[in-house]
Amino acid sequence: xxxxxxxxxxxxxxxxxxxASWWLQWGTGSAAAATANVVTTTTTTESRxxxxxxxxxTTVTSDTLRLVATIxxxxxxxxxxxxxxxxxxxxxxxTGGNMDIYADFSVVNLASGDxxxxxxxxxxx
Numbered sequence: 102x103x104x105x106x107x108x109x110x111x112x113x114x115x116x117x118x119x120x121a122s123w124w125l126q127w128g129t130g131s132a133a134a135a136t137a138n139v140v141t142t143t144t145t146t147e148s149r150x151x152x153x154x155x156x157x158x159t160t161v162t163s164d165t166l167r168l169v170a171t172i173x174x175x176x177x178x179x180x181x182x183x184x185x186x187x188x189x190x191x192x193x194x195x196t197g198g199n200m201d202i203y204a205d206f207s208v209v210n211l212a213s214g215d216x217x218x219x220x221x222x223x224x225x226x
Contacts, residue, residue, distance in 0.1 A: 106225070108164070111225050111226070112156070112161075112162055115164065116156060118166045119154040119156050120154075121154065122187070123151075123152040123170075123185050123187070124149035124150060124151055124152060124170070124185070124188065125149060125185055125186075125219055126142070126186060126190070127147070127172050127178075127183050127219075128142050128145060128181070128182040128183070128184065129141050129144050129145060129178070129179055129182070130181065131181045131182055133182065133205070137200065137203065139196065140182050140184045144178070145178060145180075146175055146176075146193045146194050147172055147174065148193075149186060149189050149195050150172045151189075152169060152185065152219075153168070153169045154166065154167065154168050157222060159222070160224070160226065165225070166222070167223075168185050168202070168221040168223075169218070169219065169221075171218045172219070173214065173216040174211040174212065174214065174215050174216065175213065177213060178211040178215075179208050180211060181209070182203065182205040182206070183203075183204050183205075183206075184200040184203050184204075185200065185201055186198040186200050187201060204221060
């Protein structure tokens, strides 16, 4: 027997995820393993930013979770990754919680006071 999540089920999944609390944290690594639970923070100290979550439509109604947050650099940074966590974490840089979503990208060089407004779209199918 093969089972699949129907379109209405996709909307239910993203609805439940959008109701949860999320925090984004950037890093300076890339290509994290699927088992990784952290972003590379050897040169960053910024706190995780609280994300606004919503449902979006990519292929079928409400099949996408969108997380939006802005992080501001406390110093010169070369950012190449971002993770979405289920906890704000503690420490500087913060640790703790689970990283549920990860993305890496070409380097974004920042001066102190510069920010990145992240929009993470995760589509379920």
